[in-house]
Amino acid sequence: MVPDRRGREPxxxxxxxTVRRELREEAGLDIPDLVPFAMEKARSSDGTAVPIQIFAGQWNGDPASLPLSEGVMLHWFRPDVMPRLRMTPSTLDLIRRHADTHPIAQRTPRPRPRPARVLTAGGSAVRNGIGVHLYLENADGEVLLGLRHPDSAYAGSTWHFLAGHCEQESALSCLVREAEEEAGLLIEPGDVQLAHVVHLVDPPGGTPLMQMIFRARQWSGTPQVREPDKCTGWDWWHPDELPAPIVPYTRAAIEGIRAGCLYTEMGWS
Structure with missing residues (x-):
């Protein structure tokens, strides 16, 4: 969405x-077909009414593959999941109105994402997504895992590390932010060290992901569910008695850490 002429350049x-240019600059997206959907009004800090034109477009790629440049994170959500997300009521109402007038969008499955190819000076390259994961052990040697929500876009009803995708930030900054946002845990970057890396392709031919698992030597706080749309509960598990189902690369990373191995590859032919 773009507010009147103040969002436009000469x-x-x-x-x-303007919207197409902003999409290219902020996310590397090229969406040629945009259709005006609604005109909304917002109030600026001085009380002035600002018109906002909302456009609708279609894209079927993998958000994790986008070269985001302005500190945002993108993810796919179905309209029926959105009431559990933290968003303004006006945005939720706007999405509901669009879903009601375009019901086919809720029934049509998105094709499997393909690796994002980004033009470079030397030709083309495949961007790899970067994920960060928190490895915590308690005094009994048990590992903290979370049960993902059944409607989660990834690994629903499956146990997984506390995890997130890097935005416009360092991996450690992302880890510290996600730990507090998802579980209310406070971690100092100086108390964290890299424990394992999984270079993953899932599904075969999909976007490569570099999954970085960090061990925190100390932290403060008790794990709590802060984002119920992502995780329904946290629990401690002994590495010899991991729960099922569990994300395969989560198990692989735990086994690698126990074996003193720093790196694992999965899904590569």
């Missing part, structure tokens, strides 16, 4: 062109 011939 070279933009229309608001739709």
């Amino acid at each position: 070279g933009d011939r229309s608001l739709a062109e």
